[in-house]
Amino acid sequence: MRSVAALLTFAVSAFAYSVTEPSNPTVWTNGDSTEVVSWTKVVTDPANFTIVLVNQHVDPPTQQVLATLVDGSMGSVAVIAPRAVAGQRYQVNLVQDAQHLDSILAQSGEFTITN
Numbered sequence: 001m002r003s004v005a006a007l008l009t010f011a012v013s014a015f016a017y018s019v020t021e022p023s024n025p026t027v028w029t030n031g032d033s034t035e036v037v038s039w040t041k042v043v044t045d046p047a048n049f050t051i052v053l054v055n056q057h058v059d060p061p062t063q064q065v066l067a068t069l070v071d072g073s074m075g076s077v078a079v080i081a082p083r084a085v086a087g088q089r090y091q092v093n094l095v096q097d098a099q100h101l102d103s104i105l106a107q108s109g110e111f112t113i114t115n
């Protein structure tokens with residue numbers, strides 16, 4: 001059991017990106033409005049990532065790439081929510097790269113996008 005616990009601790013600390021914005025009460029406006037994605041990083045995190053806007057609560061679930069090769073050391077980046085995207089319970093995922101959208105490094109809380 002001890003070795004399993006050690007492995008789990010390593011797995012968590014190896015990918016410690018954490019999304020601070022958007023979060024649960026956040027509301028984005030779609031179209032031309034500039035919105036901010038912010039995160040915290042530790043030295044063991046990958047240098048860069050891709051930002052994906054997802055909604056797991058619609059059928060079929062949606063995922064749209066908002067930015068690729070984002071430099072993790074920046075701490076925040078401006079993005080634009082695609083026109084016509086609106087609804088509740090959207091999330092922003094930080095993923096490995098545009099070819100691996102399911103390799104999730106961190107996930108935001110659920111937030112709303114309005115017109």
Ligand SMILES: *[C@@H]1O[C@H](CO)[C@@H](O)[C@H](O)[C@H]1NC(C)=O
Pocket residue numbers: 045046047048049069
């Ligand atoms: C992005 O990060 C990966 C993994 O850390 C690294 O191998 C790659 O060189 C980086 N690419 C750029 C353009 O920074």
